[in-house]
Amino acid sequence: MNRRKGFLEFDSELFTAFYVAAILWILNGGFNKGGYRLLDCTSTPVPKNAYESFNKTLYGKFGALMSLETTARKEYLKEHVPEAIHMDLAVGTYPRLYQAYTMYPPELFQKYMRRLGINTSDVLILYGRGDLHGMLYSCFTAYLLKAFGHEKVSVLDGGFSQWRKHGGEVTKEVPNLPEGNWKASLENSRIISYDELTKCDKAGNDLFDRIGSVNWLDARPRGQFLGEQPTGLDPQSVPGSCIPGSKSTPVEELFVGGVLKPVDEIRKWLIECGYERGKPTIISCGRGLHASVLAYIVDYIDPSMKPRVYVGSLEELENKNPMKISGGKICAR
Template sequence: MSLGKIIDVTNLASLVKKGIINRDGVRVLQHTYVNTDKPDWRTFEKEKYAKFEQLMKEPSPSLNDYKAGHIPGSIHVDVNVAMYPAQYERYGYYPPHIFEQYVQLLGINKDEHLIFCGRDRLSGMLGVSKLAWLFKSYGHEKVSLLDGGLDRWQAEGQPLETGIFEIGKHGNWTAKNCIEKYNIRFEELYKVDENNKKMIDQPDKVNFLDCRVRDMFHNVDGKELEFFIKAGINLPGHIEGHKNAPIPEVFAKDGKLKTKSDLKDWLISCGYKPESPTVTVCIMGIQAALLAYVMDDALPNSNPRLDRSEKSKHVILNELCEE
């Protein structure tokens, strides 16, 4: 079945009503993103690394939200299980042969189309975009995001189920290593090329799109910062030459994504150059995943890569604040 990278409520509701979900190669995966403190990476590595069955049973805000109401037939998935706290990353990438073990526990099979839906900030598309980008990073291209998330689903009068959908037998899904294709590491950003220059120092040749809110990017007080300050994730200032493409601005007033044409115009107004490679940037790689996903849909030739490291942002921005 051929589905777009963005799916609206009407089309998903039709798939549900026809009984296609979990039957004809289509799955719905639900996740609610809640910012939590980063676990101690050393302790996690010793006690919980890759212990997916254990992690899936642990209480979580996302699981609680799923139990309270989910799209009929949808499966719960959690970014805090799919990824792990690494030394310099809040969300580290498991090796492909390990990550696939988690996906198989979800009952997912090869070539199935995965539709991600959520209920959180930014029209329920924040956390699930990270998961969709994660699956692309392991070679699974058949993914979609529900435009407007669960709030839009309910606003249009669609039903929810409670409890937990029984997964059944393990799936046969396998992972490929496409991590470097869709993501960029600190080491690559700071590698010196033949001209004795680092990529991070060449914003004239690379679109570094920082998708934090404008007040944080420009280090000014404002209402935009209230949520981030309360959540303890305010990192003011920006790396020289980076362009600001605030992620809330990808949405129209009705909470759904802007049209592809409007998104392209907006990106260009932010300083995006279509002829240059693109790296999307935030603090923990969540907002940047949504921007990368939206660009991948609206501008298929943009080939964005996600800055997956926290190290680069913290090191450089701390230096800026000290100047």
């Protein structure tokens, strides 16, 4: 909803407040009617060593993955917003050696979305809980959906905690929806791969060498960027705490009182962090999560920026090319 122009323009709003969601629920007679779907994006971190067992037994097996009694699933079953469908990032992506959250091929991800009952024409409203005021997994999921071509996505500002804070109703009842007709269409302009980053130009320079030609934003906490806090990187192989030439833009600084700061404040903050208008924007973090949150917010305040997320982020660089992380200083895990 565009809060300045009225309820009917809801589709164009990337973030929505509690009261907008509540109005939609009341006027529409429920979320899963009239072309809307509500998604609970509760998830839990993927262990770094999960890829071997996962790829042998669970890759693409969404029925089995959705039936696992994970911590995230238990949280959802304990209580959620009425009519919310559980969409778990740990089910919708898969772990690889160098990347915790890897996008499935479109034809596989499409199967998961259809199992959830999602249709191509649906307006999707996402909420989460936990880190970044419930925005970490919901914003990552929203950006993932946009990368697969679904633009009609909105995220509940402040997540499940804001819903509860304002007296929103909760339930244990799990909705049963018919299989959807959702179709994936990969949108590569929203993501960037290691191969593209390391592709050399005629002069033999890759994008790391030409980093001044882009806004490379690092969404991790500032202390990690500077090497003043544990980074999770291996100090035996990684000579620093950040990519030289990248700019510290901690996404955690964009929230106050459990919700997103005003747009004008975020624009000012970006400039203060070193963002230069007119340059392409690449965003990274540790494992791709915080980068996707920042990309989603950036896309919200200025769609012309067209940020691209390096989903593999520093975890992939640590394993493939650790010398690229030579800025800042070495910090123990």
